[in-house]
Amino acid sequence: MTEGEVGLGRVRRAARVWLAWRILTHDKARTILAIAGVFMAILLIFVELGFFFAVPQGGMLLYDNLQFDLLMTSNRYEYQAQPGQFPRGQLDRARAAPEVAQATALYFGSAKWRSGEDGKSPDVFVIGLDPRRPIFKVDAINRQLAVLEQLDTALVDSATRPMFGPLTTGRIVKIGDRNVTIGGRYVLGTGFMGLGVTLVSEQSFARLFPYRSLDLVNLGPIQLKPGVDPDQAAAELRKRLGPDTLIFTRGELEAREVAYWTTRTSVGLIFGSGLIISFVVGIMVVYQTLATQVSRQLPQFATLKAIGYRERSLDGTVITISLLIVIVGFVPALAAALGIYSVIRDETLLPVAMTWPRLAAVFVATLVMASISALLSLGSLRRADPAELF
């Protein structure tokens, strides 16, 4: 292939985009409609995808805000809110390992918050921790940890639902059978832990749940010494601790939570099917537009055929139109999705967020959508017969 030929190919491709652009801008009102349709379809894909990932992300909320390299759990671990229990002694054994810098205990419990609105007693998720060891990444928690050293004092998540009544510092509420003072608030989000979440010290936890022993721990976040490889340390600890406890690296934990929410619950199916339908709707919208354009421009296409354009080249034009529509529709859809994500975050407290892989995935899906629509509408193009034209 000579340089000249390559150059010609480039010119042709540019010309094809130009032709597609001219066809699209010929009837602006119609093109704007098509783009609006594509915009909605792509937006819906973003939204469904957002929910699809937001649910497991909601399950990851606590872990994302905890400082640890490895997490120790019981071998009965299901997901974060149902982790099972293991003996506290396992944490001491882990601490004795040369790789481990720190291993702390977290306790989970559920209790009646007997000071709700309208005389109701909603369930509150109680997390017990050692206030001398800051293991949260949340500033507001670490700053207020000292408050928890006071017995029967709790920090309350500000995302706790209104039915729990005011969360003002100093308010005394009844949790289970005990009076507990609200020592402050922090912002983390309740995720799937429940309608309300509070933090208390281990000692207060033991008083709230007198039938539970502090010897049984729910989660054991482990911090490793600097430079230690988490995978290797995890393998070492597994050998050291035996099969009754599980050791997760952060990656393994995330995979486990995502798998739980997408396969064990209806979440995957609900948003998965929404995703598929919005994809098909997107195809229908683009196809609708293309088929209309092609049938309207049929004489012109036939003329192009007559003056020697190959079918492949005309197909290329249709595909280019299709790609142009979706690319133009993609940009505002992305902008609107970012807006809707923030509304959803505020309204539902689910951590819906845009990530680069997600953006790329939707963009690729959009291109696939455009290609399928284009292939579907090529049939009408075949009917362009110069002989029938005039």
Place this chain on the structure above:
Amino acid sequence: MLSWTGTSLLRRLWRPARFVPLAWRNLLANKPRLLRSSGGIGFAVLLILMQLGFERAFFNAALEIIHLLDGDIFLQSASKYRFATRDPFSRGELDAARAVSGVASAWPFYADWFDVFWKNPFDGKTFLVRVFAFDPDHPVLRLPEVKGRLAQLGDPDTAMVDRHARRFLGMDRGAAQSELNGLTVRIVGSFSLGPDFESDGTVVIGDRTYAKLLPGPGGGPPGVEAGVIKLRADSDPAAVQRALRAALPPGIAVLTKEQLLELERRFQADVSSAGPIFAMGTLVGFVVGMLIAYQIIYTDLTEQLPQYATMKAIGYRTSYLIRVVLEQAAFTGLAGWIPAWFLSVLLYRAVGELALLPMRMTADLTLISLGLTLGMCLISAILAVRRVIAADPAEVF
């Protein structure tokens, strides 16, 4: 006479035909386009139907157990904020209720959602399940299969399981025995209920087994989750409800079934994100459908503009032409809605089976989706019809 009436009826039915066939023929004039437009609108409608179906399923799953309670009036702790939470009251209150005139019977319903672990009999793994219990001599659940096994449930350490529970619980494969919190129980049968968004599976046991699993404070009898009251046939429900309120301490709420359902519905609508999530999906489906419909109608009008102008020129009124356009839009909508409705019935069944959700096509879902479909097509038609109004016979040619 009969035949005359028949002809007249036929003529009456046929009379709108003076304008119907035009819209109808326009619709059928281009079959591939009809297929395309009904496909486009159909998928938008399918999206709407799926979103609405999920929303209903979400609420229905939460309300299912309340529907199954076999009573007229219900007692529960006044501080109970939702059905699926433990907030028991003392069984003694039921004796007080029984003494109220107009009450035919008052029996306990026991339930727990967060303390009983079921062992999958096939892989030995344990999972949290919800447990319902009652006195087998006084059943309070309207589950026919359970009612057929009351004698067996009366034996200690027996259980019935939900064969529609999530599969990883292993309740659907007819095991003969398993464990609840380590207690070996004989499985005496199964029923079909399905999980909700809180629990993966359900176990029904007799009150004696329940007392063994979850004894009350100090090892005494367990607390009652709901008191199920039946009224005498001749009693006035409102009066009995008032009398019960007077006879019972303020810590006990006395509710009709509708009130109990409403409490749960309000709770779910308040705290769950399901309402807004599915409402947003429905709205997007509607807007996409509208855009597709507008595009279809607009294109069609553009193509038929000379014909409309000609009709205007030969004396047809604009109002008549507008009616043709609206009718055609309605037909297009129907052409999309009908296949979408059938497809959604199939999808409801498939998704319902796979996700174990109570997805049901109901008359009101049918009507709502039909209304939304016609709405989106007619709004689009009204927006697009300005072209016909503006069509100037003099300019067309």
